[in-house]
Structures are given as C-alpha cells and as structure tokens.
Amino acid sequence: MTRRVDPNLLYELKEFGALGVEKCINCGNCTAICSLSKDDDRFPRHMIRMVQLGMKDELLGSKELWLCYNCGDCSETCPQQAEPANLMAAARCYAITNYAPLKIGNLFCKNPLLGGFLATVMVIFFSIFMYTERQTMAADQLKLFGFISYEFIHNAGLTAMILIGLISVVTIVTMMYRIARVNNLSVKNFFTGAHTNWLLALWDAVMVQSLGQKRYREECEAPENRRAWYFRKWFVHAATMWGFLGLLFATALNYFLDIIGVKATGAFVPLWYPTRLIGTLSGLLFMYGVSVLLYKRWKAVDKAHSFSRPSDWIFLILLWLSGVTGFIIEIALYLPGAPQWGYWMFIFHVAVSITLLLLLPFTKFAHAIYRIVALYIYALKPVAKQEPAPASAD
Numbered sequence: 001m002t003r004r005v006d007p008n009l010l011y012e013l014k015e016f017g018a019l020g021v022e023k024c025i026n027c028g029n030c031t032a033i034c035s036l037s038k039d040d041d042r043f044p045r046h047m048i049r050m051v052q053l054g055m056k057d058e059l060l061g062s063k064e065l066w067l068c069y070n071c072g073d074c075s076e077t078c079p080q081q082a083e084p085a086n087l088m089a090a091a092r093c094y095a096i097t098n099y100a101p102l103k104i105g106n107l108f109c110k111n112p113l114l115g116g117f118l119a120t121v122m123v124i125f126f127s128i129f130m131y132t133e134r135q136t137m138a139a140d141q142l143k144l145f146g147f148i149s150y151e152f153i154h155n156a157g158l159t160a161m162i163l164i165g166l167i168s169v170v171t172i173v174t175m176m177y178r179i180a181r182v183n184n185l186s187v188k189n190f191f192t193g194a195h196t197n198w199l200l201a202l203w204d205a206v207m208v209q210s211l212g213q214k215r216y217r218e219e220c221e222a223p224e225n226r227r228a229w230y231f232r233k234w235f236v237h238a239a240t241m242w243g244f245l246g247l248l249f250a251t252a253l254n255y256f257l258d259i260i261g262v263k264a265t266g267a268f269v270p271l272w273y274p275t276r277l278i279g280t281l282s283g284l285l286f287m288y289g290v291s292v293l294l295y296k297r298w299k300a301v302d303k304a305h306s307f308s309r310p311s312d313w314i315f316l317i318l319l320w321l322s323g324v325t326g327f328i329i330e331i332a333l334y335l336p337g338a339p340q341w342g343y344w345m346f347i348f349h350v351a352v353s354i355t356l357l358l359l360l361p362f363t364k365f366a367h368a369i370y371r372i373v374a375l376y377i378y379a380l381k382p383v384a385k386q387e388p389a390p391a392s393a394d
C-alpha cells in the first residue's frame with residue numbers, strides 16, 4: 001500500500017476535540033498503563049504517533065480505535081496532559097464521519113449547535129407530522145400534511161429505513177476495506193481462505209465480547225472497574241446495551257404476537273404479561289445505564305468524561321428521551337380514563353426513536369456496529385497474522 005502523509009490530520013482531529021495531543025512526548029506510559037493494549041494491538045500511543053505523522057489511512061484502518069473502551073486510565077496518568085483517551089474518542093468520531101457517505105457525521109461530531117439543531121428539528125418534524133396525520137385520518141382536522149397520501153408515507157418510511165440499512169452496510173464494508181488495505185489484505189481474507197475460524201470469531205465478537213463484555217469486564221483495570229458492581233464502568237455500559245436490546249426484543253415480540261393473534265384480552269394489559277414485563281424490566285435497566293452515563297458527562301466526573309463531542313450528547317439525550325417517554329406512556333396506560341397526554345407522549349416517543357434510528361450511521365450510535373466489526377477482526381488475528389506485516393508508525 002502506498003503511504004500518504006496528510007499534514008492536516010492533526011488539525012482535523014483537533015476539530016473533533018483531540019486537544020492536547022501535540023504535547024505528547026512519546027514516553028509510552030499510556031500504552032503501558034492500558035490493560036487492553038496487548039501484543040501487536042498497541043494503543044493509544046500508536047494512534048497518537050499516526051496523528052502526529054499525518055498517517056490518515058493507517059488511523060482510519062486501525063481496529064485498535066474500537067478496542068478502547070474509553071476508561072480514561074491513560075489520560076489520568078499521562079505526564080504531559082496530552083489526553084490520550086480523548087484522542088482515541090476523537091479519532092473514533094473522525095472515523096465514523098469518514099466511513100459514512102458524504103461525511104454527514106461532521107454535522108454531529110464537530111458542531112454542537114448545528115448537530116443539536118438538526119436532531120431537534122427532526123424530532124419536532126416527526127412529532128408534528130404524526131400528530132397532524134393521525135388527526136387528519138381521525139377527524140379531518142389540522143391538514144398540515146393532508147396532501148400526502150398514506151401509501152406515500154408508508155413507502156417513504158420503508159425507503160428511509162432500507163436506506164439507513166444500506167448505508168450501515170456500506171460503512172461496515174468501508175471500515176473493513178480500510179483495515180484490510182492497511183494490513184495488505186483484501187476484505188475476503190476476513191471471511192474465506194485460511195480464515196476457517198470466522199464463525200468462532202463472530203461468536204466471540206457478538207456473544208462473548210459485545211453481549212458478555214468479557215474484555216471490558218475482566219481485563220480493563222481502570223479504578224472505576226473496581227468499585228461496587230453497579231457503579232463499574234462495564235456494568236453501566238452493559239446495562240444500557242442490555243436494556244436497549246431487551247426493549248427491542250419486547251417490541252418485536254409484541255408485534256409478532258399481534259400478527260399471530262396471541263395477545264392479552266381487553267384494553268388492559270397486565271404488568272406481568274410477558275412483553276410488558278420484559279419491556280418494563282429492560283426499560284429500568286436501560287434508564288439506569290443511560291442516566292448514569294449522562295450524569296458522568298454532565299458532571300465531568302473523570303478524565304474519560306471531561307471531553308464530550310456533540311455526537312456523545314445527541315446520542316445519550318435521544319436514548320434518555322426515548323426511555324423516559326416510554327415509561328410515561330406506560331404510566332398513562334395504567335391511569336384511569338387513558339389520559340390524552342399519554343397519546344401525545346406516544347407520538348413524541350416514536351419521533352425520538354425514528355430520529356435515533358435515522359442518525360445511527362452518523363452519530364456515536366455507530367460505535368455499536370464498528371466495535372463488533374473490530375472485535376470480529378481482533379478474534380481473527382492469529383490467522384490474519386499469516387499475511388504480510390501491518391504498517392507501523394513507530
């Protein structure tokens with residue numbers, strides 16, 4: 001692979017919030033302290049060198065970016081206050097922007113006003129749209145969007161979701177292509193040929209590392225991971241993820257039961273009904289995780305939470321809003337007379353959820369995808385090592 005130097009890389013990363021990186025004297029303390037940095041997967045110093053030397057392709061082709069869990073340990077111990085953990089977070093945001101088409105992520109990673117404004121406009125638009133559309137169908141009122149047919153709305157929604165799915169696939173392929181190129185491999189090396197253990201790698205990436213949080217749980221030695229279990233970083237992160245997946249599962253199960261005609265009889269669905277129970281428990285777990293994460297960023301409790309990008313806030317606020325509105329809807333359902341504000345809350349909840357989904361490839365939400373891909377390639381590492389040696393910034 002031809003090596004290209006981008007002299008603007010350092011300045012670009014600064015726009016993503018990587019402040020202090022120029023203070024680094026390359027002492028290597030951060031890599032030594034990072035309990036997740038092992039063998040050939042050296043970070044964060046390796047990443048810092050890439051940024052200092054303008055090695056843009058190598059930076060964007062680094063799976064190591066996604067092996068870091070932002071514990072902040074390296075920043076706490078850096079003698080130069082070069083904030084290596086913040087550099088890793090900024091580089092991930094930079095990668096999200098560069099993997100996605102048209103660099104739309106720029107809007108959410110660099111500009112707090114524009115990103116926040118766009119997300120707010122989307123939520124307001126979808127809320128008004130659904131409210132007036134429903135009113136139009138129900139009582140011929142408020143025909144703000146009455147000129148649009150129901151079929152068109154349905155097809156537009158479907159097209160938007162398919163488009164987001166396709167964009168997500170493109171971003172994954174882009175990421176894999178970049179990692180393969182930097183390591184003088186081709187993308188098919190990650191699935192075929194000598195890589196007969198790809199199914200095992202997939203299991204490890206999805207079940208063991210992502211759902212089971214094994215590396216974060218067992219190997220990350222950040223001080224916060226030694227606190228009471230419910231305050232540990234890995235648990236707060238896992239609570240958010242498990243809660244989110246539980247809510248998705250409950251929604252899908254509810255939909256499925258509806259289709260096959262199996263559902264609770266009458267208007268009142270008891271709290272112990274399986275989908276309601278799974279949804280409520282998952283929602284509690286989810287709200288706990290997101291609230292703690294928001295609190296830590298708001299209070300900047302440690303180095304890892306001292307620097308936040310607009311994308312971090314937008315992602316967490318949308319998650320929190322979707323969770324809290326879900327609970328308000330549930331409360332309204334159990335109140336006598338099913339109050340009207342419960343319906344408005346439902347519309348707002350759906351609008352927030354649609355916005356969250358549509359922004360997936362462009363905000364911090366995308367890390368959920370990229371981390372799985374990186375962990376998959378990480379699990380393939382022993383086989384990938386049979387190929388030519390990776391690039392080095394040292």
Ligand code: SF4
Pocket residue numbers: 023024025026027028029030031045048077078079080081082083084
């Ligand atoms: S970021 Fe800090 S700890 Fe890491 S190599 Fe640079 S100066 Fe040393």
Ligand code: SF4
Pocket residue numbers: 033034035036037043044067068069070071072073074075084085088
């Ligand atoms: S933030 Fe934590 S996991 Fe990431 S590089 Fe620093 S010490 Fe390692």
